[in-house]
Structures are given as structure tokens and as C-alpha cells.
Amino acid sequence: MSIEDKDTAPPMEAHGILTQFGTNVIHENLDFRVEKGEIVGLVGGSGTGKSVLLNTMLGLKEPEGGIIRYFGRDRTELTKEEREAINNEMGVLFQGGALFSSLSVRENIMVPLREHTDLPVPLMRELADMKIHMVGLPAQSATLYPSDLSGGMKKRAGLARSLSLDPKLLFLDEPTAGLDPVGANAFDELILGLREAMDLTILMITHDLDSLYTICDRVAVLVDKRIAIADTLPKVQEYDHPWVKEYFGGPRSRAALKAGKT
Amino acid sequence: MSSNSNSSPAKYVLTQEDRSITFRPNGDWTLDQVAAIDPVLTAELQALDYDMVYYDFTDLGELDTAGAYMFARAVRIGPGQRHFWVVTEGTKGQQTLMQAAADAVKGKPPVVDRQWYDSLTRLGKATERFFTEVFETLAFIGKFFAVFFKLMLRPRQIRWNSVVSLIEEIGLNAAPIVVTLCFFIGAVIAYMGASLLASFGASVFMVDLVGVSVLRELAPIITAILIAGRSDSAFTAQIGAMKMRQEVDAMTVIGLDTFETLVVPRAIACLVSLPILTFLGMMSGVFAGMLIAWTGEIDISPVLFFQRLNEVVGVKAFWVGMVKTPFFAVIIAVIGCRQGLAVTGSVESLGSRTTQSVVQSIFAVIAVNAIFAILFYQMGI
Numbered sequence: 045m046s047i048e049d050k051d052t053a054p055p056m057e058a059h060g061i062l063t064q065f066g067t068n069v070i071h072e073n074l075d076f077r078v079e080k081g082e083i084v085g086l087v088g089g090s091g092t093g094k095s096v097l098l099n100t101m102l103g104l105k106e107p108e109g110g111i112i113r114y115f116g117r118d119r120t121e122l123t124k125e126e127r128e129a130i131n132n133e134m135g136v137l138f139q140g141g142a143l144f145s146s147l148s149v150r151e152n153i154m155v156p157l158r159e160h161t162d163l164p165v166p167l168m169r170e171l172a173d174m175k176i177h178m179v180g181l182p183a184q185s186a187t188l189y190p191s192d193l194s195g196g197m198k199k200r201a202g203l204a205r206s207l208s209l210d211p212k213l214l215f216l217d218e219p220t221a222g223l224d225p226v227g228a229n230a231f232d233e234l235i236l237g238l239r240e241a242m243d244l245t246i247l248m249i250t251h252d253l254d255s256l257y258t259i260c261d262r263v264a265v266l267v268d269k270r271i272a273i274a275d276t277l278p279k280v281q282e283y284d285h286p287w288v289k290e291y292f293g294g295p296r297s298r299a300a301l302k303a304g305k306t
Numbered sequence: 307m308s309s310n311s312n313s314s315p316a317k318y319v320l321t322q323e324d325r326s327i328t329f330r331p332n333g334d335w336t337l338d339q340v341a342a343i344d345p346v347l348t349a350e351l352q353a354l355d356y357d358m359v360y361y362d363f364t365d366l367g368e369l370d371t372a373g374a375y376m377f378a379r380a381v382r383i384g385p386g387q388r389h390f391w392v393v394t395e396g397t398k399g400q401q402t403l404m405q406a407a408a409d410a411v412k413g414k415p416p417v418v419d420r421q422w423y424d425s426l427t428r429l430g431k432a433t434e435r436f437f438t439e440v441f442e443t444l445a446f447i448g449k450f451f452a453v454f455f456k457l458m459l460r461p462r463q464i465r466w467n468s469v470v471s472l473i474e475e476i477g478l479n480a481a482p483i484v485v486t487l488c489f490f491i492g493a494v495i496a497y498m499g500a501s502l503l504a505s506f507g508a509s510v511f512m513v514d515l516v517g518v519s520v521l522r523e524l525a526p527i528i529t530a531i532l533i534a535g536r537s538d539s540a541f542t543a544q545i546g547a548m549k550m551r552q553e554v555d556a557m558t559v560i561g562l563d564t565f566e567t568l569v570v571p572r573a574i575a576c577l578v579s580l581p582i583l584t585f586l587g588m589m590s591g592v593f594a595g596m597l598i599a600w601t602g603e604i605d606i607s608p609v610l611f612f613q614r615l616n617e618v619v620g621v622k623a624f625w626v627g628m629v630k631t632p633f634f635a636v637i638i639a640v641i642g643c644r645q646g647l648a649v650t651g652s653v654e655s656l657g658s659r660t661t662q663s664v665v666q667s668i669f670a671v672i673a674v675n676a677i678f679a680i681l682f683y684q685m686g687i
Contacts, residue, residue: 145653163341174375177410191651210337210370241402242371 053116054079055133055213055245056101062109063096070096072269074110078213083239083246084274085256088266089287094249097266098217101247102136103127114213132160135206136215141198143190149176149201150186156208175204178241180234196227200234207242216248220255228252232259253300265291314367316343316376320350326358328394329380332365335373344376351380359389361404363396374400374407381408443666446644447636453565454573468571469578476537476572477579483536484529484583485590491528492520492591496598509604513611516595517619525587526627527675530634533580534667538642541572542663545646546656554647569643576635584631588624626687630678634671641667 054077061074070093078084088094099105101112103119112119114130122130143152153172157163163171176186179200190198199219206214219235220228232255238244250256256263256277264274265288273283281292291297316339319330333339359380363369381391391408393401421427457464499512545568548554554564592615599606606614645663649656 145651157337161337161341163337164344167341167344171372171375174371174407174410178371178406189652207371210372237402240399241406243399 052080054113055115056247057113057116058097058101058110059113060110061097061100061107061112063093063100063105063107069269071100071107074270076264076271076274078245078247080245081239081243082261083235083248083259085260085263086247086249086266087251087256087263087291092266093269094266095217098215098249102134102215103131132156132209133212134215135209135211135213137199137202137206137217137219139217139221141190141202143193143198143201143205145190148187148189149181149193149204152190152201153205153208156205160209172204172208175207176201178207178238179204180230196223196231199223199231203234203238207238210242212243212245214244214246216246216250218249218251220250220252225254228254229258235259253297257300315339316373318343318347320354322354322356325356326360327354327356327380328360328362329377330362330365331373331377332367334367334369335376336368336370337372340372340376344379347376348379357389359391361391361393361396363393363400366396366400369400369403371403371407374403375410377404378407378411381411439662439666442648443641443644447640450565450569450573450636450640453563454570457566457570463566464574465567465571468567469574472571472575473578475540476533476575477582480533480536480579480583481586484532484587487528487532488520488525488587488591489594491524492516492594493598495519495524495591496595497602500598500602500604504604510606510610510614512599512604513595513606513614514618516592516599517615518623520591520595521588521619521623521627523627523675523679525591526584526630526634527671529580529584529587530631530638530671530675531668533576533583533634534638534671535664537576538638538645538663538667539660541639541642542646542649542660543656545643546649546659549647549649550651550656564647568647569639572643573636573639576639577632580635580638581628581631584628588627622687626682630675633674633678637670637674638667641670 057077059075061071061076062069063071063074074097076097086094086097096105100107103112114122115133117126117130119127143149144155147155150169150172153175154168157168157171161168173183173186176183181197181200181204185193185197185201190201193201203216203219216235220231223231235246235248236259239246248255248260250260260277262274263277263280264271265280265283265285266272267285267287272285272288273280275283280288314333316331316333316335318332321328321330335343361377380389382389391404393404396404496512496516499515500509503509503511503515545554548568554568557564557567596608596611599611600608642663645659645666649659
């Protein structure tokens with residue numbers, strides 16, 4: 045893979061995805077692409093298969109049909125080494141943080157570094173501490189264990205771990221779910237700041253309307269087994285579909301819109 | 307880590323003017339480069355004395371957080387030395403990254419310091435933990451009996467559904483393994499006895515040996531140890547997982563007593579299962595002894611075997627063995643449940659509690675058995 049390719053090709057692209065469990069079809073003919081440097085929000089009702097789509101895009105699950113491309117390369121055609129290199133370009137923040145509970149926060153962040161680099165351990169520790177600082181955790185939290193952290197801190201620690209190899213593409217699964225409004229706002233700010241600093245492309249599953257209004261460049265809507273529309277928020281709001289109308293026309297949405305505008 | 311094959315090596319030019327230095331990096335400063343450049347750069351910066359750092363990123367290729375962290379090595383802010391820094395040439399992204407890296411250097415990261423007396427501290431803590439464990443287990447047994455007798459007065463409140471399903475799990479499902487193990491043990495004792503006693507011409511005494519050892523000691527203790535290993539770990543893991551997922555907290559808030567719902571049914575199930583399993587174990591062990599006596603070289607017929615068993619061993623050995631089983635049952639259930647309820651949030655504590663639960667209950671079973679042996683000896687039974 046040459047540098048030129050990577051700079052132009054979309055980091056993640058899904059084409060004609062078919063997902064089914066037995067006879068139950070979850071996604072059919074689903075097309076989706078994330079352009080370099082943008083933050084895309086993925087919304088959809090419960091049970092529409094947002095998390096399944098995330099797993100498919102991450103490679104945790106192979107779709108029954110269709111193609112996934114990373115940086116312009118078909119996933120199935122990659123060699124093992126290429127696949128590994130591309131995996132290191134992707135970071136994931138799972139819903140609950142998914143921190144390893146037997147390791148301290150610092151050790152958690154060092155896991156990818158230990159696995160994929162041969163840096164000396166003291167330097168790994170310093171880099172982990174830098175990531176802890178970047179996600180806004182107090183320095184003292186480095187030696188704490190996940191069970192000692194609050195929900196918001198766990199998310200930040202999970203984000204720090206997902207950033208430890210400096211990925212180009214970041215997946216966030218409901219990053220602000222379970223956070224109080226102040227914490228959620230701070231997290232949104234953090235994501236914006238990190239995108240700028242680390243040149244990230246971000247795909248986030250979210251139900252937080254404030255996040256959609258404040259930080260997402262585009263919003264993708266998963267209805268009727270496919271991505272019906274993926275565009276800027278005003279255009280998505282105009283889209284003629286009962287679920288979309290209900291989603292963005294509800295009282296919560298109007299309140300968030302008002303807050304976003306002021 | 308990007309494009310390993312195409313990245314150009316990280317290099318830099320350092321120039322000093324009065325009390326300021328200019329840092330001009332070139333090439334790619336990324337994660338796979340920093341390990342090589344770190345010692346060189348750190349050594350060179352250590353040797354310099356300055357107050358101000360200018361960063362010129364004109365020739366810089368790719369930059370990531372690890373690279374920015376290396377740049378920030380030049381910034382030292384602390385008592386006695388104060389360095390200011392400015393990025394003179396660079397993109398906005400590079401500046402932000404540099405800012406984050408420089409901020410990170412300011413904070414003093416906590417360190418886990420290991421002192422020479424660390425091992426002594428651990429020894430002390432382990433001793434303290436031993437005594438608190440003993441104390442808490444005894445307190446738990448006390449509380450268990452208080453709840454247990456209270457429930458005995460109102461047997462309707464006992465959760466019989468879970469008792470029955472636990473009996474199936476603890477008793478019925480364990481029966482095959484208990485029977486098989488006791489069969490092997492009985493057979494081994496019979497062989498040993500037959501070959502040793504034959505040298506005295508007293509082969510017939512092997513019946514006494516098998517009868518007394520299996521009925522009095524081996525069947526009860528083997529069954530108890532097996533259930534301690536098999537069901538105790540299950541109790542601890544089940545209750546521990548419930549504790550981790552806050553199910554136990556939810557029960558308490560709803561008004562369910564954890565002792566009534568979790569501990570007592572398990573204790574009753576053990577109290578019912580263990581005597582039955584022990585009985586099966588006894589039968590299997592004695593049967594194995596009889597088979598060896600009959601088919602082996604010493605040729606004692608089943609009729610003779612049981613006649614001799616009746617005469618010398620009698621029913622007393624059976625009762626001595628059986629009377630111990632309820633004690634074992636309570637010990638096993640109480641230790642398993644206590645360790646389960648002591649699990650905290652982490653996966654590690656679940657593992658260590660499960661281990662402790664099995665170790666403690668096997669230890670307790672053997673210790674109580676020894677106490678019984680002394681007691682029966684003193685009483686002349």
C-alpha cells in the first residue's frame with residue numbers, strides 16, 4: 045500500500061453488504077462509506093443491526109455477501125500481514141470500555157504497544173501516560189484498575205487504549221451513552237480535539253442527539269435493512285421516511301437543535 | 307504505525323543560540339521510529355542548557371503522538387528549570403499534537419514504588435488476611451445458623467424449587483463420579499490388605515480393613531472432598547458472578563434476603579445430598595472390596611465376606627461415617643457461599659475467591675474429620 049493511495053481512498057467502504065442470521069435478514073444491499081477526516085454518526089432504531097454493522101466493519105464478523113474495503117483495498121484480498129497492518133490503523137471504543145479488568149489503566153493502554161511494537165518498556169509507559177493525559181484523565185488514574193473507575197472514566201480509558209497505536213480510523217460505539225450531560229459534552233469536545241490533533245476519521249454509533257448536532261459532519265441512517273441516507277444533518281432531516289421524521293421531529297430533537305444553534 | 311516500508315527515518319538538527327535552541331526534525335516521526343531516536347535525542351538534550359525551544363517543522367514528514375512526545379523531551383518545566391517553547395513553522399494539527407505532548411510532560415505520572423520492605427509488608431498483610439478470613443468465616447457460619455433455624459420454624463419460606471434443582475446439580479449429577487471413585491478406592495484397599503496380610507497368613511482380616519476404612523473414613527471424606535471441589539467452585543462462581551453484575555445488590559434492594567435466597571437453599575441441598583452420596587460411596591467401596599476378595603487369590607466368598615463384615619465391623623462403623631456428613635455439608639455450602647459473596651468487581655477477585663473457596667473447604671473438611679477422629683477415639687467408639 046503506498047502513501048498516495050491512503051491519502052485519497054476512503055478509509056472504510058462497504059458495498060452491497062448482506063447480513064443474515066438464518067432466514068432473518070438484517071442488512072441487504074447496504075452501501076456505506078466514510079471519507080477521510082470526517083466524523084460520521086450512525087443512527088437507527090433498536091434492533092436494526094447497528095452493532096452488527098459495526099462488527100462487520102471491524103472484521104469481527106464476515107458478511108454473507110458484499111465487499112468491505114479499507115483504504116481502497118478489498119478486505120478479502122489482503123494478506124495476513126497487510127490485514128494486521130490495517131488493523132493497527134483502526135481503533136475501537138466498545139460500549140462499556142471493554143478494559144481488561146486484571147490490568148491497570150496504564151497496562152491496558154500498553155497492551156497494543158507490547159503486542160505490535162518493540163519499544164523499551166519505560167518508553168511504552170511514558171507514551172501510555174501521554175495518552176492518559178490526552179483523553180483528560182488525571183495522572184493518578186494510571187495505576188488504578190478498571191473496577192475503581194467511574195463509567196465516564198472507563199470510557200476515557202477505553203478511548204486512550206484505542207488510540208495507543210495512533211489509528212487513522214476510529215470506531216466509537218455509543219461513546220456518550222450513560223454519561224451525564226456535562227460529561228457527554230466534554231467527551232464530544234475531546235473527540236473533536238483528538239480528531240484535529242491526530243488526523244482521525246471517526247465513525248460513531250450514537251443516540252445522543254446533542255452529539256449528532258455538535259460534532260458529526262454527516263449522519264447515516266440505518267432503516268429498512270440499508271443505509272437510507274448519509275448526508276449532512278439538514279438534508280437528513282428533510283429525508284422523507286416515517287422513522288427519520290419521527291426521530292428528528294421529536295421534542296428531544298428539537299431541543300437539541302435549538303441548543304446546537306445557539 | 308503507518309506504511310512501514312515507505313517511511314523515511316527520523317532525523318533532526320539541533321542548533322543553539324544564546325539560551326535558546328532550535329529543533330528542526332525531518333523524516334517521519336512515528337511510533338516505529340521513536341525507539342531508535344529516543345536515547346540519542348535524550349542524551350543530546352541532557353547535555354544542553356537553555357531556556358527556550360523553537361520548533362521548526364518545515365521538513366517534517368509524518369507525525370504521530372509518539373513523535374510529538376519525543377519533541378516534547380526538549381521541554382522541561384519544573385523547579386529550577388523553566389523552558390518555553392514555540393512552534394515557528396508547522397500545520398495546525400502538528401501544533402495541537404505538540405501542545406498535547408508538552409502538556410503531558412508537565413504532569414508527574416504516579417509510579418508504583420517497590421521498597422525493600424515490600425515482601426515484609428506482604429507477609430504482614432497475608433497474616434492479617436488469614437485471621438480476618440477465619441473470623442469472617444466463623445461470623446458467617448453464625449449468621450447462617452441464625453437464619454437457618456429461623457427458617458426451620460417457617461419452612462414455607464424456604465425456596466424449595468431452588469433446593470430441588472440444587473439437589474439435582476449437587477447430588478444426582480455427582481453420583482456417578484462418587485460411586486466410581488469409591489469403587490476404585492475400595493478395590494485398592496482390598497488389594498493392599500490382601501497382599502500385606504497374606505504374609506501373616508491372616509488374609510481374612512482384609513474384610514475388617516476394607517469395612518472399617520471405607521465406612522468410617524474413606525467414603526465420607528472422599529465424597530466430601532469431591533463435592534467441595536465440584537460444587538464449591540460452582541457456588542462461588544455463581545454467586546460471585548451475580549455479585550459482579552449487581553444482581554445481589556438488586557436482591558437486597560428489592561427486599562430479598564441473600565442468606566434466605568442464596569445460602570440456605572444451597573446448604574439444605576448439600577445437607578440432603580451429601581449423606582446420600584456418602585451412602586452410595588460406602589456401598590460401592592465395600593462392593594469393590596467384596597469383588598476383590600472373591601475373585602482375587604485369597605478366595606473369600608461373598609457370603610463369608612458379609613458374615614465377617616457383620617461380626618467384626620458391624621453397623622457402628624457405618625454410623626460413625628454417616629454422622630460426619632452433615633457437618634461436612636454445612637462447611638462446604640457455607641464456605642462456597644461466603645467466598646462468592648466476598649467477590650468484588652474484578653474478574654481477578656472472582657478467580658482468587660474461587661480458588662480460596664475450594665482450598666478452604668477441602669482444608670476444613672480434613673480438619674473437621676481429624677477432630678472427629680480424636681473425639682471418637684477419646685469416647686472409645
